[in-house]
Amino acid sequence: MILKINQRNYHLTDIAVRTACALLVIYCLLPWRFASHYKYLHGHEIRKELVEHVTSNISMQRMQACDYxxxxxxxxxxxxLEYNSRVLHGDDILTGGEYFPNDCSSSFSTAIIVPYRKREEQLHAFLIYMHNYLRKQRIHYRIFLIEQYDQKPFNRAKLFNIGSIIAAEMEFPCLILHDVDLLPMNLGQIYACTQKPRHMCSxxxxxxxxLPxxxxxxxxxxIRTQQYRFINGMSNLFEGWGGEDDDFYNRLCSHxxxxxxFGPIYSKYTMIRHKPxxxxxxxxxxxxxxxxRFLTDGLNSLTYxxxxxxxHSLFTHILVET
Structure with a gap:
């Protein structure tokens, strides 16, 4: 009798182990099935959440509004491969890496702010792909490359702060804070601001x-330019890798x-591999x-x-000492 009970327990344990292994295999092979554990906007909700706001030169256009x-x-x-190999129809891009459609009036003006230092290969891939990608979205955009020109530890957040000021000088109402090693994989991730600040690469x-x-x-x-100003931007103190994004999130929560x-099917990104x-x-x-320090460390204490x-033909290049 005891032998039968032990055999049954062993059998049940074996089934449990096999089931766990099978679930682990499914998780590894089909990860997108487990990307819906957070709250997100569904496809039919996206358009109404996008904030229509453009610079003055776009608002003066007298054309039919673009459809999104x-x-x-x-x-x-x-x-x-087509989007990754070369810039297609590069004559459409204005100097400084700016673009707006000529056949309709864009509803969104967006500044793409990229902090940068010594990532030539990634920058080359980023510029080719993003210009091919963004023009398909029928938005007005300009790419700003903010390069740290000194030998201090890299200060990503401070470069975002600098970029936000320059973009605001050119009237851009929407900021996309963008790492140079990330590329979107689906066109539905519209590069425009929503009512709430948006995490795009979830x-x-x-x-x-x-989502970790x-x-x-x-x-x-x-994030909308006015929202970024309202929370005093990002901290200027995070030198080196890590921490500034969590501090940024905490600033939003404090306000x-x-x-x-957006839903996972819109938010797929790939990372260009690089040395940590x-x-x-x-x-x-x-x-x-x-x-x-939220009220004292940020845009109001920024020095550079x-x-x-x-x-340049594909971007506006700002060299700064931090």
Missing amino acids: NDIIANNEFTYN ALDIFRFT YRGLFGGVVA KIDICR EEKNENRLELLRNGFK KEKERRI
């Missing part, structure tokens, strides 16, 4: 297209500003005490020296 419903509905997969390939934690708010973020995301950055050893301490401003 088909772009969102089709959500075309764009990460292909389904990233290196995380098996899942709900408070993650980095990589690619859309009772919620974030949003040196970590910021003080990031945890800065995070713990961040709430004490602009060394040069270059207008």
Whole structure:
């Protein structure tokens, strides 16, 4: 009798182990099935959440407004060889990396702000792909490359702050804070601002297209210029890798500003592989005490020296010392 009970227990344990292994295999092979554990906007909700706001030169256009419903509905997969190999129809792009459609009036003006230092190969891939991608969205955009020109530890958040000021000078009402190593894979992720600040790359390939934690708010973020000013931008103190995105999220929460995301099928991004950055050893301490500095550390305490401003064919290049 005891032998039969032991055999049955062994059989049940074996079934449990096999089931767990099968679920693990499914999780690894089909990660997108597990990317819906967070709140997000469904496809039919996206268009009404996008904030229509353009610069004065676009608002003066007297053409029919561009349509975006088909772009969102089709959500075309764009990460292909054609978009990655060369800039298509480059004559459409204005100097400084600016573009707006000529056959309709865009409803959105967006500044793409990219912090940068010594990533030539990634920058080359980013510019080719993003110009091919963004022009398909019928938006008005301009790419700003903010390059740290000194030998201090890389200060990503401070470069975003600098970029936001320059973009605001050119009247851009929407900011996309964009890492140079991330590329969107579907066209339905419209590069325009929503009512709430938006985390855009919530389904990233290196995380098996899942969201690691709900408070993650980095990589690619859309936020209205006025909202960015309202929260005093990002901290200027995070030198090296890590911490600044969590501090940014905490700033929003302290001002009772919620974030949003599009559904996983719109939010798939791929990361261009690169050598890991040196970590910021003080990031945890800065995070713990961040709430004490939200009102004093940010746009209102920003200091930098602009060394040069270059207008390239594919981007506006701002060289700064931090």
